[in-house]
Amino acid sequence: MADDAATQRAMVRAWERGDVSTKELATALRRYNELHSNGKVAFDKETARSGDDAVDFASRTESDTFETVFSACGPRGVPSLGAAGSLQSDQYHAVETLPPHSHNGPRCPVGGLSDSERDDYQRALVASTDVSEGPITDPDEFHDVIADLDDRDGFDDLDETVRAMSGDEKGFKRVAGETHLAKSFDDRDGLDARNGDVELEVDIGESEIRDQYSSYDDDTVNAIVDKSTTRFKGVDAADSDVDVKVNSEVEVNGQTFESPAAESKNWGSSGPPPSIRGTDSLTNKLSTWALAGEDELVVAFPKEYLDAYGDRLPDFETRVENNLQGLERDVNADPDVQDTVDINTDVDVTVVSYSEVRQ
Structure with missing residues (x-):
C-alpha cells in the first residue's frame, strides 16, 4: 500500500507542476488502479526510478501498450511470442482475473524474458517518451511494429533483438531503428522474409x-x-x-x-x-x-x-x-x-x- 500511495503522489505532483493535464492524470490513475498486483509492483518500481517519465508514459500511451508493458501476462510476466491477442487502442480492460495465457489479454511483444530483461524492456519503453526524432518516436508505434513483425513469418530472431535492448533511451532507439529497417525492406514488393529475403541480426x-x-x-x-x-x-x-x-x-x-x-x-x-x-x-x-x-x-x-x-x-x-x-x-x-x-x-x-x- 505504501508503494501505491507513493506512485499516486508522484502522479499528482506531475499534475501540480503542469507536466500532465487533468485528463491525463485521470487516465494515468485509472490505468494504474486497473493493473493487477504484479503490474502495479512493476509500475511502482519504474515510477520510483524515472518519476515524471513513468507518469507521462501511463497518461499518454495507448491502453494496450501500457497494459502490455506492465501487466504480468505469463511466466515472469511475458508469454511466448504470439501467445495473446491485442486489445483495441481505445479500450482498456483489467486483467486481474485473466489466466496466464489468455487470448483476451494484452499482446506481449517478446517471450522468454528473464526478470532483468523484462525490467530493461519496461525502462526502455518509459524512456522513449523523450524520443522526438528517428523512424519510431513513441512506444505505441514501437509496440505496433514489434507486434507486426511477430505476426510475420521469417523474423525468428526478433525475440533476441528485443531481449538485448538496454533499459534506456539508447536501447529503445537501437531496437526501433533495426525493426523499422527490417519492416521497411519486408514491406517492399517482391521481398518476403518468409522466403529468406529479409533477415534480422545476421x-x-x-x-x-x-x-x-x-x-x-x-x-x-x-x-x-x-x-x-x-x-x-x-x-x-x-x-x-x-x-x-x-x-x-x-x-x-x-x-x-x-x-x-x-x-x-x-x-x-x-x-x-x-x-x-x-x-x-x-x-x-x-x-x-x-x-x-x-x-x-x-x-x-x-x-x-x-x-x-x-x-x-x-x-x-x-x-x-x-x-x-x-x-x-x-x-x-x-x-x-x-x-x-x-x-x-x-x-x-x-x-x-x-x-x-x-x-
Whole structure:
C-alpha cells in the first residue's frame, strides 16, 4: 500500500507542476488502479526510478501498450511470442482475473524474458517518451511494429533483438531503428522474409571470414583473421553482426543493390556531431562485413541527423577500402604467408535516411 500511495503522489505532483493535464492524470490513475498486483509492483518500481517519465508514459500511451508493458501476462510476466491477442487502442480492460495465457489479454511483444530483461524492456519503453526524432518516436508505434513483425513469418530472431535492448533511451532507439529497417525492406514488393529475403541480426564471425578465404591454406587464413583484429577489430569487435540482411535485389533511393547488408544508426541531431571514435567504430564494423564477403553496405540514419550532420560524416566507402587495402598489405608482408592474398577491396557504402528505405 505504501508503494501505491507513493506512485499516486508522484502522479499528482506531475499534475501540480503542469507536466500532465487533468485528463491525463485521470487516465494515468485509472490505468494504474486497473493493473493487477504484479503490474502495479512493476509500475511502482519504474515510477520510483524515472518519476515524471513513468507518469507521462501511463497518461499518454495507448491502453494496450501500457497494459502490455506492465501487466504480468505469463511466466515472469511475458508469454511466448504470439501467445495473446491485442486489445483495441481505445479500450482498456483489467486483467486481474485473466489466466496466464489468455487470448483476451494484452499482446506481449517478446517471450522468454528473464526478470532483468523484462525490467530493461519496461525502462526502455518509459524512456522513449523523450524520443522526438528517428523512424519510431513513441512506444505505441514501437509496440505496433514489434507486434507486426511477430505476426510475420521469417523474423525468428526478433525475440533476441528485443531481449538485448538496454533499459534506456539508447536501447529503445537501437531496437526501433533495426525493426523499422527490417519492416521497411519486408514491406517492399517482391521481398518476403518468409522466403529468406529479409533477415534480422545476421551473424558475422570468424567462420564467415574463413569461409570467404577457404581457398587459401590455414596459415594464410589465420593471418587474415588475426591481422584484421589488429587493424580494425575484426570479429573481436563488440558487435559485428549485420542488423538487417536483404538476400534479394532491392532499390534504395534510386540505386539498385543485389544483396545489401544494412546497418541502423538511430542517432539524434541534438547530440554531438560525428565523433572520431563513433565513426571509427562504424568504419571498423563495415570493414568486417566487407572482409566476410558483404560488398554492398547500406547505413541508415534519421533524416534529422543527416540534415544536421550529413556533410560532416566521413567517406565511409573510402575508409573501408583503405582498411581492406592495409589488411591485404599486412597479410602479404607476413613471412608465414606463402601465397599472394587478394582481398576484395571494391566495396560500395551508401548512406541513406530511414525514410528513403521505406519508400
